[in-house]
Amino acid sequence: MMAAAPRDVDVLGVPITCFSSYEHATQSIVRRIRNRDKTLCIAINPEKVCFARDDAALRNIIRRAQIHICDGVGTAVAVKWITGWRIPRITGVGLFFKLMETAEQEGLGIFLLGAKPEVNEKAWRVLRDRHPKLRIAGRHDGYFKDANEVIRQINGSGADMLFAALGSPRQEKWLSRYLEVLNVPFCMGVGGSFDVLAGYVKRAPEFFQRTGTEFLYRLIREPHRWRRQLILPGFTARMLVEAITARGLKSFVSSREIRTIYGGAEGGAFASNRRSAEVRA
Numbered sequence: 001m002m003a004a005a006p007r008d009v010d011v012l013g014v015p016i017t018c019f020s021s022y023e024h025a026t027q028s029i030v031r032r033i034r035n036r037d038k039t040l041c042i043a044i045n046p047e048k049v050c051f052a053r054d055d056a057a058l059r060n061i062i063r064r065a066q067i068h069i070c071d072g073v074g075t076a077v078a079v080k081w082i083t084g085w086r087i088p089r090i091t092g093v094g095l096f097f098k099l100m101e102t103a104e105q106e107g108l109g110i111f112l113l114g115a116k117p118e119v120n121e122k123a124w125r126v127l128r129d130r131h132p133k134l135r136i137a138g139r140h141d142g143y144f145k146d147a148n149e150v151i152r153q154i155n156g157s158g159a160d161m162l163f164a165a166l167g168s169p170r171q172e173k174w175l176s177r178y179l180e181v182l183n184v185p186f187c188m189g190v191g192g193s194f195d196v197l198a199g200y201v202k203r204a205p206e207f208f209q210r211t212g213t214e215f216l217y218r219l220i221r222e223p224h225r226w227r228r229q230l231i232l233p234g235f236t237a238r239m240l241v242e243a244i245t246a247r248g249l250k251s252f253v254s255s256r257e258i259r260t261i262y263g264g265a266e267g268g269a270f271a272s273n274r275r276s277a278e279v280r281a
């Protein structure tokens with residue numbers, strides 16, 4: 001069955017593409033690649049929503065992108081508050097791993113751009129072992145000076161998907177700047193995913209992933225990131241105001257208003273009454 005076209009929801013001026021599942025996301029992406037629709041995919045979490053408010057350049061880049069996955073639990077809750085729709089999180093690292101399977105099945109070529117040279121090489125080796133039929137069209141570390149040389153390499157590789165692990169917002173700015181000259185239909189920033197793939201950084205344990213609190217785990221492991229979390233109370237307060245304004249207080253407090261976005265078959269697990277672990281706030 002053909003996947004429904006995903007709907008967008010505006011969260012404080014930043015669009016969120018509401019996919020009903022990872023499969024819905026990967027099917028939509030494959031369709032865009034087959035149509036050769038140039039696509040920039042950006043992972044959106046509360047941090048990025050708040051940065052975009054203060055950084056006009058980042059705001060414009062985000063708005064110009066075609067797909068905005070709901071990466072953070074805070075953004076999934078925001079969508080639920082504003083619209084009453086329960087949507088799953090589609091994390092950047094989770095989608096990256098799913099797209100590796102999809103690319104292998106669909107015969108699509110990938111390019112790995114970013115991370116330290118040894119991390120990039122290890123990530124490439126791990127992928128090669130894990131997905132023997134995956135076409136890894138090329139790779140380059142993320143510490144280069146000459147962007148033109150890297151772009152030449154990417155364009156010459158014949159890749160269908162470019163994954164940039166350059167850190168955020170650097171990767172979004174880089175991809176957006178060169179999107180027109182990149183001859184690759186699908187581009188996505190994947191942050192520290194190559195470090196995870198290469199085994200240099202551990203993903204948060206299952207409990208943190210299931211409860212959407214990976215940011216807490218990361219905060220414990222990398223306490224210098226505490227400043228980044230200061231935006232959360234402000235984000236929550238602004239979301240509450242926006243949601244109550246959009247839906248009215250009565251509708252907002254009524255749990256019966258919570259419903260699935262696509263319903264039926266497309267909603268998959270989310271069409272049932274089962275409350276998704278991924279959107280448990």
Ligand code: UDP
Pocket residue numbers: 114115116119141142143165166167168169191192193194195
């Ligand atoms: N990185 C890179 N080039 C740079 C800066 C960073 O390739 O100039 C890589 C870095 O080696 C790491 C990835 O970007 O593999 C993500 O970095 P970080 O964890 O700082 O990003 P965040 O998770 O904050 O987006």
